């Protein structure tokens with residue numbers, strides 16, 4: 001059976017824009033139609049099913065299921081669509097509504113910013129490790145799960161980040177949770193940017209420290225939130241904000257932290273390996289590497305693998321080795337994944353042209369979107385939010401974009417604020433100009449039909 005016939009899905013040829021036959025027989029692209037009216041279910045979202053009356057812990061399952069049955073085909077099906085290919089610049093994606101496999105879609109949905117996940121060298125390293133180590137680590141990193149590959153990866157990350165030491169976690173999520181909850185306690189204060197990732201928020205909750213949030217990138221608000229607190233203080237920011245694609249004003253934040261004696265942690269999930277002369281992140285780009293105390297990152301974005309890390313002083317890493325429960329009590333990364341990561345890190349270090357290509361692709365797309373009148377907020381990075389601000393109709397737009405040959409994820413409340421719905425576009429160094437152009441044209445065409453841009 002051919003690759004293409006896997007599963008029960010049928011296959012469709014390269015996606016084509018919807019067409020209609022005019023009276024004279026000519027074929028024209030479909031005209032804007034009156035936007036479809038969203039079904040009643042779309043007036044609700046996940047947050048309506050968070051609290052419910054009654055004593056049964058399952059009391060919300062039935063109402064949620066009733067809602068989901070109606071809401072899913074109306075747009076929520078656009079999540080968790082199975083890919084039938086690697087997360088490359090073009091992907092084959094299963095349409096779970098029609099059970100077709102849509103082929104050759106331009107991919108703006110994957111975090112593969114440097115196109116490393118499917119590189120030949122990475123795949124070969126993975127195969128070799130599988131021969132030696134098999135599938136999994138079969139143990140916590142502090143017991144039997146650390147292989148020679150894990151030890152080397154930690155050393156290589158520390159060396160790359162120019163820090164004394166690094167600690168590897170099973171995911172970026174667990175790196176945040178384990179670091180924050182490992183360091184901060186009840187009675188301490190953690191202050192994070194209001195757009196901080198869920199894993200930062202969860203770490204704050206788990207730490208039982210007092211949690212505060214300052215207005216996005218607003219240093220004077222950070223100052224207010226830190227003022228008057230006696231005791232241990234940690235401030236947490238991101239390098240590139242994952243839903244907005246903007247960066248923090250590091251020098252000003254460092255100044256406020258110093259004023260209040262607060263330690264500073266940066267999550268460079270979306271900026272490590274792509275920002276800075278050597279790829280060491282926004283801290284390198286803004287000349288602030290030594291001013292930040294904890295450098296956190298993931299391997300799941302630019303390195304195209306899986307896992308997370310923190311880099312910093314030897315003492316910090318040593319302490320967290322003992323107190324990061326999300327690492328301590330979880331199986332170590334598979335050696336197969338670690339082998340791929342080591343190769344991907346080597347490529348990211350040795351091929352600065354990948355970063356240059358990424359930034360030229362970002363500039364190309366920014367120009368294209370600006371010409372199309374597409375609002376992208378304050379993004380300056382490879383994460384580009386296409387601001388639709390139409391919570392009711394974003395799924396309709398998403399469906400049309402998908403059917404016209406582009407894979408990109410809609411994001412709406414509660415993942416972002418109300419009336420802040422958007423498509424989250426990820427640019428890769430591996431995209432060709434033709435792919436960027438074609439993908440942008442589809443998106444701009446659909447947004448124009450919906451009046452999002454003129």
Ligand SMILES: Cc1ncc(COP(=O)(O)O)c(C=O)c1O
Pocket residue numbers: 171172173174176197199238242267269270298299300301306307308
């Ligand atoms: C800022 C940020 N931190 C942490 C994470 C979690 O990383 P991972 O997916 O590797 O667990 C993400 C994931 O999207 C993120 O955007």
